[in-house]
Amino acid sequence: MIFAALLTLMALAATIPFIWESKSLWYKTGLERILLQVGKIVGLAAAILLFFQVILALRLKILDRVFGLDRLFHLHKLGGLTILILAVLHASLVIVPEGIKNLPIGWKFWPEMLGGTILLLLLVFVFTALLRRKLLPYHLWRRMHRPVGYLFAVALSVHIFNVSDSFLKGVPNYSLWILIGTVSVVVILAKLRSFIGSRAKLPIAGYTLQNDEVVSLKVTPPPSFSHAPGQFGFLRLHGEDISSEAHPFTIASAPNNDNNTLQFYIKKCGDWTKSIVPENITSASIQAPFGLFSYTAQPAAKLLVFIAGGIGITPLLSMLRQIGTEETPPRVMLIWSLSRKTDMFLGDELKSLQDRLPQLKSHIFYTREKGGRRVDQEQLAHLLEGVPEKTRFYVCGPENMMKQTRKNLKDLGFSGKTIFWERFGL
Numbered sequence: 001m002i003f004a005a006l007l008t009l010m011a012l013a014a015t016i017p018f019i020w021e022s023k024s025l026w027y028k029t030g031l032e033r034i035l036l037q038v039g040k041i042v043g044l045a046a047a048i049l050l051f052f053q054v055i056l057a058l059r060l061k062i063l064d065r066v067f068g069l070d071r072l073f074h075l076h077k078l079g080g081l082t083i084l085i086l087a088v089l090h091a092s093l094v095i096v097p098e099g100i101k102n103l104p105i106g107w108k109f110w111p112e113m114l115g116g117t118i119l120l121l122l123l124v125f126v127f128t129a130l131l132r133r134k135l136l137p138y139h140l141w142r143r144m145h146r147p148v149g150y151l152f153a154v155a156l157s158v159h160i161f162n163v164s165d166s167f168l169k170g171v172p173n174y175s176l177w178i179l180i181g182t183v184s185v186v187v188i189l190a191k192l193r194s195f196i197g198s199r200a201k202l203p204i205a206g207y208t209l210q211n212d213e214v215v216s217l218k219v220t221p222p223p224s225f226s227h228a229p230g231q232f233g234f235l236r237l238h239g240e241d242i243s244s245e246a247h248p249f250t251i252a253s254a255p256n257n258d259n260n261t262l263q264f265y266i267k268k269c270g271d272w273t274k275s276i277v278p279e280n281i282t283s284a285s286i287q288a289p290f291g292l293f294s295y296t297a298q299p300a301a302k303l304l305v306f307i308a309g310g311i312g313i314t315p316l317l318s319m320l321r322q323i324g325t326e327e328t329p330p331r332v333m334l335i336w337s338l339s340r341k342t343d344m345f346l347g348d349e350l351k352s353l354q355d356r357l358p359q360l361k362s363h364i365f366y367t368r369e370k371g372g373r374r375v376d377q378e379q380l381a382h383l384l385e386g387v388p389e390k391t392r393f394y395v396c397g398p399e400n401m402m403k404q405t406r407k408n409l410k411d412l413g414f415s416g417k418t419i420f421w422e423r424f425g426l
């Protein structure tokens, strides 16, 4: 529905240069007129997409339920690049009919110059986002990305209202105000919700150091909290020497578990996770649940194959724990690839799951141990011999491992529609 609304909005905006012609079009004829009209339409499409970008980044549960947050964030990235391309096209198409010699420079042309400045900054903004891994630590980039994104929306609105007399009054003027008003209300409500959520401090029910790298943290959930196995939340930790920024972590416990706690397994891999000293954590806040990576989100299947790389086991563990409580559980195969034996942090848990689920087949691979190997196509072909075509696959691990596994499964004849995956980077 949201995409239908977006397309409708764009189609309606495309009528503006024809019905509410601006003065700049009065003296243009032929190709020049067409170029200018197309330039205006492209500019309006970029503006609508920019407002849409703001909505996509708000972690709205209503959108997450339909698309999944990781897909929304992926769309957000694609959207940024599309806006940049449209903005370059817009600038070129509106400049060409006027002639390069007549560039709008000077105070009189401040709305046009504002547009040019937005374009230049957008170029820097989008490329910083695309290359962020190489340029900046994630938390610094994120701190800058959000407010600058809002500033773009404000600057763009000022540009549109002032650059074209089509927006001085009448339907285009009201419509733009309605769009700005609607997006602002959604942003304020979403921020308010997240602020209230971040202030609700939840007690820490316990912690365990699973090995040198992985900490298990149990948090008492808020009243009437529920989630599906495999879903994740944005976790904030409060205490000494830790920044209370929100990070996404899978809720590895099964819903309605006996201890009524939310368990997280956190791998110390970057600045923030390495700063976690469990004994110094006094409370947590959580914005959750999110995600569609759950066997409960699809119709029942006779066999589920879970393929994990490293810490990517957490959503699959939550599903296994849930399956362990079912009266008629499906058959499950777990394929888990770890670097070394010292990385194994669920030995006892897997044994107790095996006791509860005799039909569970576990295959653990240690890639860096002597004689160890990757779960490559040959290995998958061997493990999946005789597996029915309609088996469902749930894959979670490093990006390259997931890509290769999806390709291998497809090469083995399984349909892409039966393969589900979760990225651990938004």
Ligand SMILES: Cc1cc2nc3c(=O)[nH]c(=O)nc-3n(C[C@H](O)[C@H](O)[C@H](O)COP(=O)(O)OP(=O)(O)OC[C@H]3O[C@@H](n4cnc5c(N)ncnc54)[C@H](O)[C@@H]3O)c2cc1C
Binding pocket: 133, 137, 138, 139, 232, 245, 246, 247, 248, 249, 250, 251, 264, 265, 266, 267, 268, 269, 270, 271, 272, 273, 274, 291, 311, 314, 315, 422, 423, 424, 425, 426
């Ligand atoms: C849906 C999902 C579920 C996850 N589940 C688990 C889990 O169960 N256990 C686990 O150990 N890890 C999990 N992760 C990964 C975890 O979020 C990152 O490892 C952690 O945020 C890294 O933070 P850092 O500052 O220590 O590392 P950095 O080196 O700063 O970040 C490494 C990468 O993590 C991502 N990241 C960092 N901070 C954030 C943030 N605030 N919001 C969004 N992404 C961020 C970015 O892609 C970044 O490039 C999950 C990630 C996602 C998206």
